[in-house]
Amino acid sequence: MPIVERELEGFTLVGSPKAGSSISSFELKNEKGRFKDFTYKLSFPFASVYRIILTGPDRPRPPHDNIILPENPLSFKLTSLDTKNCKATFDFPEGRGGESAASKFDGSNRKRILELSWKEHITLNVYEFIGKDKVRIIGDLPNRSYALTDKGIIRHWWVEPDNLHLGLGEKAAPLDLSNRSFTNSASDSAAYDAYNTDPLYKHTPYLISTPKPTKEGAEVVSTYAIYHPTNSAGIWDVRRLHDDPWGHFKAYTQDYGGLEEWVMVGKGVKEIVRTFAELVGRPKLVGRDWLGYLASGMGLGESDHPPAQELLSTWPDLCRKHDIPCSAMHLSSGYTVDPATGNRYVFTMNEDRYPDFKAMTAHFHKHGIKVCPNIKPYALVTHPQYKQLQEADAVFRDPAVDEQVVTRIWSAGVGDNEKGSWVDMTSEGGRKWWADGVKSLIDLGCDGMWDDNNEYFLHDDEFVSQTTFPHQLYSPAEGKASIGLLGRLLNTELVNYVSHNELIKAQPDRRPYVLTRSGNVGTFKYANSTWTGDNWTSWHNLRGSQAIQVNAGMSLMQSTGSDIGGFGGPLPSPEMFVRWVQLGVTHSRFCIHSFKPDKNDMSGAAATNTPWMYPEVLPIIREQIKWRYEYLPFFNHLMWLSHEEAIPSTAWLGYGDFSSDHNLYNQEILEGFDAWLGVGNILVCPALFEGQLTREVYFPKSSSEDKSLYFDLHSPHRQYTAGTRTTIATPLEHFGLFVREGSVIPIGKKQHTVTEISGPARTTPDGIDVQLDSEGGLVGLDDWRGIKIFPSKNGKSHQGNWIEDDGISLKPAKTIISVTYSGKEHSVDVEVSFLQNDFKTLWGKTLDILLPEGDVRKVVGAKEGIRDGRRVWTIEIA
Structure with a gap:
C-alpha cells in the first residue's frame, strides 16, 4: 500500500453546458486548495467506450502510444444537469455511421447511461436497462474514487462479488483473477512458479470483468474492461483488499503521473476483446512457417567441443533420421559468448563456435528451416562497443550524481551477473546501435529477431532517458524524463519497433517476424509473437501454463506458448514431456526450448529437450508434431481470425456464443485446463497430472436449446451432446480432442510444406531455394x-x-x-x-x-x- 493516500475533492464544473444538449466532453476543475488546477475530463471515443483523463500540475497525462485510435470523440447527450447538487446524467452516444467503430462489437442493443456527481468526491456510475430494470454495470467507490500517492494516483471501484475477472496479460494461474493482487510491471522471472510468481514478463493494465450466469437462460448485465495505457508501474487489487466502511473493492494504484482511463462495455468477453483491439491495434499476422515446430536449444548453441555450428548443422539430418518436420531454429545467445570471459556480448560473434555463421544459415534454409537469433538490449562494461554507446549518450543517466547508469545485468550462466548498462532506446544513438546490430544479423541470413531479456529492470525510477522518440506519443515529455513516468517498458516497445522496421527495410515484401519476451501493450504493434519466458520443469507449472495462455490471448498476445518441457530445472520425465508436447501442439506457438545445465541428467550439449531424447516415447512425439503440420492450414486460418477479428486461437470455454452456459463458471471448470482451439471448433481436454489415464469432460453449450454433437477425434464413433458430461480415457498416446458438429x-500434409513452387515462399532472402522432398529434401509442396x-x-x-x-x-x-x-x-x-x-x-x-x-x-x-x-x-x- 502507498504511504500517502490523499483523497481528491473540491471540483467545480467547467463551462456552462445545457441539459438536453449534445457535447463532446464534460469537464470539472479544482480551482483552490491542495489540488488546485487538477482537471477531470469525460469523453466518448467510441459508442461503447468512455475515457477519463485526470491530470494536475505535477500529474501529467501519461506519455505513451499504446492507443492507435485518433483523438476524435463522439458527441453524447447531457440528459440532466443539477449544478446546485453537482450531478449530471449522460446517454451513451450512438456512434458514427459507416465506420469500423467498436459500437459494432457491442451486441447488446441496450440503453446505457452514466450518472456523475462531484459535490464532495467525484463518483461515476454506469447503468443499463434490462427490460424495465436499471442495473449498475460499473461504479466508483463512494467518497474514495480518486486519491493521490507521492507521485501517482489511486482508483477505487465498487466490486461485483460474483464477477469473473480476466485479462491483465501474462498473469499466474488460475484463470480467474478475482481475490488477488497483481503488479503491472515486468521482471526477468526465470524459474517462476506458474501459480504464484508475480510479475512475470509483460505489462498489461487491462482488466475484464464479466458476470457469471447463475442458472440456465439467466439474463446478465454487460461485461466491461478497464484499461490504463500508461507505461508506469502499478498494482491491480482485484477484490483482495477489505477496508471498512467500504468493505471489499477493486483498486488500481499507478506509481507515476496522472490518470488516463478507458472503460469498454459490451455483450460478453468476445466483444470486449474486439473493442480493445480497435483501441490498441489488432494482433499482427504471423508467418505460416512460424506456426510449425520451432526448434531451440540453449545447450546446443553453447557447445565448444564440438563447436556449436558443427553441432547445429546436424539438426536437419537428425530431423530426417527421426522423421520430425521442423520449420525454424531459434539460436540462443551462445553465439555471442566471448571465448576469454564467457560473457555474452550482443551483436558480436564467437568465431570459435561459429566459424561461418552465414554458411550455417544457408544450410538451414536449404532444408526449409528459418533462423531467428537471440539479441539483448544491454551491454556489459567489457563489451567492445560499450564506449561507443557511452559517447553516443545512449545510456540512462542518474540525475542524483549526473553520471551514466551502471548496474548489474545477467552475463553468462545461471545466476551470473556483471556490471553493464541498459541501452536507452529513446536516444537516437541507442536506436542506431540496435538497428545496425539487427541489420548485421539480417545480412548473415537471419529471418527474424528474438528480442530477449528486454524487461529493462532498472532499479531506480528516478533515472532519466533522452526522450527523442522516433514516432508520435500522446503527451510526449519534453527533454529528459524519468523512467518512472515514461515506464521502463517503453524501451521494450522501441526495441521491437527497431527490429520490426529493420526487417521490413531489408525484406520489404516479407512479413517480419519479431519474437519478444517482454512487452507493454504497444510492443505488439511490432512484435507478432511471444512466449511465457523461462519456465521451470514441473507438472505444477505445466498445468499453470494453460491459464496463462488463455488470459494472454484475451489480452491480444495471440501468438504465444510456453517452453515445451520446461526451460530450467531437471529434464522432464518421458510422461511429462509427452503431455507437454500434446498441450503445446494446440497452442498458437509451438516451441521446444530449454537449458538443462544439470550434467547428472545428460552430458554436455545433449542436456536439452529434443523430440527424440526419449526413444521409448518418440513415436508419440512424432505423431503429435505431425498432427501439428496436418492441421497447419487450420492454425493459419486461426491466425487470420486473430489478425482480423482479434479472436484468440486458444480461448476460454465461455468465449463468444458459449458465455451463457452457467456450467462454465463453476470452480471445477475455471480452475481446470480445457480450452477451445478455434472457438466452437475443437475442444481441447488435456491430461496434465502424472499417471492420469482417465478424466471427466464437460461439453459446452451455446444456448439452453443447444443439442449439438461433439465428435471424439480419437474415437470418432463416440459422440457426445452439448451440455453433458462424460469420463474419457487419456492413455499416454493422447488426451481428449473433440470437434463440435458443424465445424x-x-x-x-503431415510435413513441412511451402505454398509456392517459386518466389518468396520457396526462396529465402539470401537466395537459397528450399530443397523439396522430390529432390531429396525434407520439405514438400502444399499441393493437397x-x-x-x-x-x-x-x-x-x-x-x-x-x-x-x-x-x-x-x-x-x-x-x-x-x-x-x-x-x-x-x-x-x-x-x-x-x-x-x-x-x-x-x-x-x-x-x-x-x-x-x-x-x-x-x-x-x-x-x-x-x-x-x-x-x-x-x-x-x-
Whole structure:
C-alpha cells in the first residue's frame, strides 16, 4: 500500500453546458486548495467506450502510444444537469455511421447511461436497462474514487462479488483473477512458479470483468474492461483488499503521473476483446512457417567441443533420421559468448563456435528451416562497443550524481551477473546501435529477431532517458524524463519497433517476424509473437501454463506458448514431456526450448529437450508434431481470425456464443485446463497430472436449446451432446480432442510444406531455394487440401469458411473458401465455393472431404477414394 493516500475533492464544473444538449466532453476543475488546477475530463471515443483523463500540475497525462485510435470523440447527450447538487446524467452516444467503430462489437442493443456527481468526491456510475430494470454495470467507490500517492494516483471501484475477472496479460494461474493482487510491471522471472510468481514478463493494465450466469437462460448485465495505457508501474487489487466502511473493492494504484482511463462495455468477453483491439491495434499476422515446430536449444548453441555450428548443422539430418518436420531454429545467445570471459556480448560473434555463421544459415534454409537469433538490449562494461554507446549518450543517466547508469545485468550462466548498462532506446544513438546490430544479423541470413531479456529492470525510477522518440506519443515529455513516468517498458516497445522496421527495410515484401519476451501493450504493434519466458520443469507449472495462455490471448498476445518441457530445472520425465508436447501442439506457438545445465541428467550439449531424447516415447512425439503440420492450414486460418477479428486461437470455454452456459463458471471448470482451439471448433481436454489415464469432460453449450454433437477425434464413433458430461480415457498416446458438429477444419500434409513452387515462399532472402522432398529434401509442396467436416444425421445445415494465403507476404493476397454441409441418415450434402480467390493455391480447385472415421455415408456428387489409408470424397470447386 502507498504511504500517502490523499483523497481528491473540491471540483467545480467547467463551462456552462445545457441539459438536453449534445457535447463532446464534460469537464470539472479544482480551482483552490491542495489540488488546485487538477482537471477531470469525460469523453466518448467510441459508442461503447468512455475515457477519463485526470491530470494536475505535477500529474501529467501519461506519455505513451499504446492507443492507435485518433483523438476524435463522439458527441453524447447531457440528459440532466443539477449544478446546485453537482450531478449530471449522460446517454451513451450512438456512434458514427459507416465506420469500423467498436459500437459494432457491442451486441447488446441496450440503453446505457452514466450518472456523475462531484459535490464532495467525484463518483461515476454506469447503468443499463434490462427490460424495465436499471442495473449498475460499473461504479466508483463512494467518497474514495480518486486519491493521490507521492507521485501517482489511486482508483477505487465498487466490486461485483460474483464477477469473473480476466485479462491483465501474462498473469499466474488460475484463470480467474478475482481475490488477488497483481503488479503491472515486468521482471526477468526465470524459474517462476506458474501459480504464484508475480510479475512475470509483460505489462498489461487491462482488466475484464464479466458476470457469471447463475442458472440456465439467466439474463446478465454487460461485461466491461478497464484499461490504463500508461507505461508506469502499478498494482491491480482485484477484490483482495477489505477496508471498512467500504468493505471489499477493486483498486488500481499507478506509481507515476496522472490518470488516463478507458472503460469498454459490451455483450460478453468476445466483444470486449474486439473493442480493445480497435483501441490498441489488432494482433499482427504471423508467418505460416512460424506456426510449425520451432526448434531451440540453449545447450546446443553453447557447445565448444564440438563447436556449436558443427553441432547445429546436424539438426536437419537428425530431423530426417527421426522423421520430425521442423520449420525454424531459434539460436540462443551462445553465439555471442566471448571465448576469454564467457560473457555474452550482443551483436558480436564467437568465431570459435561459429566459424561461418552465414554458411550455417544457408544450410538451414536449404532444408526449409528459418533462423531467428537471440539479441539483448544491454551491454556489459567489457563489451567492445560499450564506449561507443557511452559517447553516443545512449545510456540512462542518474540525475542524483549526473553520471551514466551502471548496474548489474545477467552475463553468462545461471545466476551470473556483471556490471553493464541498459541501452536507452529513446536516444537516437541507442536506436542506431540496435538497428545496425539487427541489420548485421539480417545480412548473415537471419529471418527474424528474438528480442530477449528486454524487461529493462532498472532499479531506480528516478533515472532519466533522452526522450527523442522516433514516432508520435500522446503527451510526449519534453527533454529528459524519468523512467518512472515514461515506464521502463517503453524501451521494450522501441526495441521491437527497431527490429520490426529493420526487417521490413531489408525484406520489404516479407512479413517480419519479431519474437519478444517482454512487452507493454504497444510492443505488439511490432512484435507478432511471444512466449511465457523461462519456465521451470514441473507438472505444477505445466498445468499453470494453460491459464496463462488463455488470459494472454484475451489480452491480444495471440501468438504465444510456453517452453515445451520446461526451460530450467531437471529434464522432464518421458510422461511429462509427452503431455507437454500434446498441450503445446494446440497452442498458437509451438516451441521446444530449454537449458538443462544439470550434467547428472545428460552430458554436455545433449542436456536439452529434443523430440527424440526419449526413444521409448518418440513415436508419440512424432505423431503429435505431425498432427501439428496436418492441421497447419487450420492454425493459419486461426491466425487470420486473430489478425482480423482479434479472436484468440486458444480461448476460454465461455468465449463468444458459449458465455451463457452457467456450467462454465463453476470452480471445477475455471480452475481446470480445457480450452477451445478455434472457438466452437475443437475442444481441447488435456491430461496434465502424472499417471492420469482417465478424466471427466464437460461439453459446452451455446444456448439452453443447444443439442449439438461433439465428435471424439480419437474415437470418432463416440459422440457426445452439448451440455453433458462424460469420463474419457487419456492413455499416454493422447488426451481428449473433440470437434463440435458443424465445424470445418482444413488440413494438409503431415510435413513441412511451402505454398509456392517459386518466389518468396520457396526462396529465402539470401537466395537459397528450399530443397523439396522430390529432390531429396525434407520439405514438400502444399499441393493437397482436405477438409474435415462433422455432420449429424438430422439434416441440419452448417456453414464455415477458412482463409488461405502464401504465408510469407507482408501484404498477402488471400483466398476465402466457403463450405456448407448437411447430413442425412445415409448421405451428406456439401457445397464449396470461393468467396474470394486472389491467392492461387497449389492445390487449385480440388478438395478431399473427410468424414469422421467410421462414417460410411456417401458425399453426394463427390468421387470416393483412399488417401493415407482413409476414405476421402474428392470434389472440384466450381
